[in-house]
Structure formats: structure tokens, C-alpha cells
Amino acid sequence: MKEVGFFQSVRLKLILVYILLLLLGIQVIGVYFVDRLEEQLETNFTNSIEGQLNSLTYSLQNAFNTERGEDSLPLNNDLQSLINDFSDDNTDIGKLWVVDNNQKVLAATTTSDQSPIGKKVTDTAITKVFLFGEATEPKPWREEGTNN
Incomplete structure (x- = not known):
């Protein structure tokens, strides 16, 4: 009987199949x-953002409920200060507005020259909140051409 070389043997083929099965298991x-x-990362990120927004909401409610004297900051300045402090610490939220009952923007994070402060809101999602009283689910936004 002729001896078969190692690279042509059944033993090598079984070893290769075994290694490939191990690699497949590792991949799975x-x-x-x-x-x-x-x-888990998405859940942690969402919980972190919600916690930060709850903290900001509490601070904004305190600012609205504070009685203002002649020597204290006006409400708009106080709100803008809170928003600026929040946006300096948080780079995950790109756009944040504080809107009053008349749909007028009182404070905002501004990244462009066109500041919405003092103007009436034209965003349909915000207008729906005032009309129907229900907030829609936030939509994740990603920059085009990036994975961010």
C-alpha cells in the first residue's frame, strides 16, 4: 500500500474542519x-440623556418659579445661563430650546448665527405638542456620511 503524504491525508482534512468549526463558533x-x-450602550446612553434632561427640567422649573426682584437676573438671562451651562457639559444634545406657552423661544443652544431666541416656533413637532399635548418619540439623528 502506498503511503499518503500529510497534506493529502484525511487527518489533515479533519483537523482543518475542526479548526474551521472552532472559528465559526468564535464568530457566532x-x-x-x-x-x-x-x-447595552444604547440603553446606557438613553438613560444618561434622560437623567441629564430631568436635572435640567428641574433647574428650569426652579428658574420659572423663582420670584424676581429688581436686583435679580431677568428670566430670559437665567434660562439662557442654565442652557449654556448644560450645553457646555453635554455635547450629545445638539439642539435644545426653552419654549413658553405662546410658542416663543425663551432660550436656546445656538450653533449658528441665526438665533431662534425671541422668535415664534415653526417646528412642526413642537407645534404638535402645543396643539395635541403629546410629545412624539424623538428620532435619532446622524450626520450624513459619518457614523455619528
């Missing part, structure tokens, strides 16, 4: 791990 475990990690 990796996909599961990455999926769970992504879900």
Missing part, C-alpha cells in the same frame, strides 16, 4: 457579544 459568539454590547 462574537456576533452575539457585539449585539448585546450595542444594546
Whole structure:
């Protein structure tokens, strides 16, 4: 009987199949791990943003409820100060407006030269809140051409 070379043997083929099955198992475990990690990171991010917004809401409510004397800051300046402090510490929220009952913007994070402060709101999502009293679910926004 003729001796078969190592690279032509069944033993090598079994070893290769075994290694490929191990690699496939590692890939499946990796996909599961990455999926769970992504879900956890999204949940943590959402909880963090909601906590920061709850803190900001509390501070804004205190600013609205504070009685103002002649020597204290006007309401608009106090609100703008709170918004600026919040936006300096938080780069995850790009646009934030404080709107009164008349749909007029009292304070805002401004990243452009066209400041919305003092103007009436024209955003349909905000107008719907005033008309129907219900907020819509926020939509995730990503910059075009990036993964951000």
C-alpha cells in the first residue's frame, strides 16, 4: 500500500474542519457579544440623556418659579445661563430650546448665527405638542456620511 503524504491525508482534512468549526463558533459568539454590547450602550446612553434632561427640567422649573426682584437676573438671562451651562457639559444634545406657552423661544443652544431666541416656533413637532399635548418619540439623528 502506498503511503499518503500529510497534506493529502484525511487527518489533515479533519483537523482543518475542526479548526474551521472552532472559528465559526468564535464568530457566532462574537456576533452575539457585539449585539448585546450595542444594546447595552444604547440603553446606557438613553438613560444618561434622560437623567441629564430631568436635572435640567428641574433647574428650569426652579428658574420659572423663582420670584424676581429688581436686583435679580431677568428670566430670559437665567434660562439662557442654565442652557449654556448644560450645553457646555453635554455635547450629545445638539439642539435644545426653552419654549413658553405662546410658542416663543425663551432660550436656546445656538450653533449658528441665526438665533431662534425671541422668535415664534415653526417646528412642526413642537407645534404638535402645543396643539395635541403629546410629545412624539424623538428620532435619532446622524450626520450624513459619518457614523455619528
